[in-house]
Amino acid sequence: LPTAERIAREAPRELANAHTFFNVANTILLIGFVGPLSRLVQRLAPAPPRLEPKLIQPKFIDPVYLGTPDLALQQIRHEIGRIGRRVVDMMEAAPLIVMHGRPDRMEVIVTMAGELEQLYDHIVAYSRELGGKEISESQSHSLQTLLEIGNYLMSTADIVETSFVSMSEEVRENRLEVSPGTRLKLQQLFEAVSLAMRLSLKALEEEKLEEARRVIEMKETVDELANQTIDRLGERLLANEPNRIILFRIQNEIVNQTKRIYYLAKRIAKAILSEESNHLSQFKRNSEGEIR
Structure with a gap:
């Protein structure tokens, strides 16, 4: 080339x-x-730090109070009241997830339940330390009552986390619709039971016994609202609409679980009244001993 x-x-x-x-x-x-x-x-340019789950810490209980049992008991009472307020928040989110299909609220409920377990573990550990010290019979009874109330609150949280979340998932998966009339009946029942729990907590934290008595007196109202809701569900079961049987089963279970929460609120109220009765009896025995 x-x-x-x-x-x-x-x-x-x-x-x-x-x-x-x-x-x-x-x-x-x-x-x-x-x-x-x-x-x-x-x-x-270092990598951002890993965000670990935030652990909830006690706000009131502190080892410094263990030397003064009455103060330690008061701090336990406040800490359990703190649990109660969070439980009420979970309860009031329940209607949103079972009737309005709010998956975002479901995640909040599950997170809150985990935090409550952590906080209750702290309370139990603190109570064990207090119980291991020299405390009076009356103080021991008060400690037992407070732990009993805490257990009722944790049972309430468990109902919301397991039963209500499970039912809401079933409603969402089957694309079930709650009729306006049924929604109204369920909402009225929810509100009554939420009020009962709030009154129980007020009786616990502020030592207002009249509020505890109001909770017990609400039984007739709650039963009536529950029965009205069940009647409504029976009427809707006969409607010529899809998914009647599954919807009836779920809504009937909602009523039953809501009633269970009321009975837990009532047990809290009764425990508070029983504790006050114990204090009065102890005071009377001490007074009689001084006179003799």
Whole structure:
């Protein structure tokens, strides 16, 4: 081939070979710097720290009070009241998940339940320390009552976390619709039971016995609302609409679980009244002993 034509044909290939050789050489040279460069980048722009789940901590109980049992009992009472307020928040989210299909609220409920378990474990551990000290019979009875109330509150949280969340998932998966009339009846029942729990907590934290008595007196109202709701469900069962049987079963279970929560609120109220009765009896015995 003429020289000019040969150069025209071979020049691009030679340039490509030279470019490839240059890239390979650079790669070989830079491989040795990968480790140091990586460490340098990490120092200049460190990865964000891993966010660990936030553990809820006690707000009131403290070892400093263990030397004074009456103060320690009061702090336990406040801490259990703190659990109660969170339980009420969970209860009031229940209608949103079972009637309105709010999966975001379901996640909140599950998270709150886990936090309550942590907090209750702290309370139980603290109570064990207090119970291991020299405390009076009356103080021991008060401690037992407070733990009993805490257990009722944790049972309430468990109902919301397990039963209501499970039912709401079934409602959502089957795309079930709650009729306005049924929704109204269920809402009235929810509100009555929520009020009962709030009154029980007020009786616990503020030592207002009249509120505890109100909770017990609400039994007739709660039973009436529950019966009205069941009657409504029976009427809707006969409606010519899809998914009647499954919806009846779920809504009937909602009523039953809501009534269970009321009975737990009533047990809290009764425990508070029993504790007050015990204090009065102890005071009377002490007074009689002094007179003798």
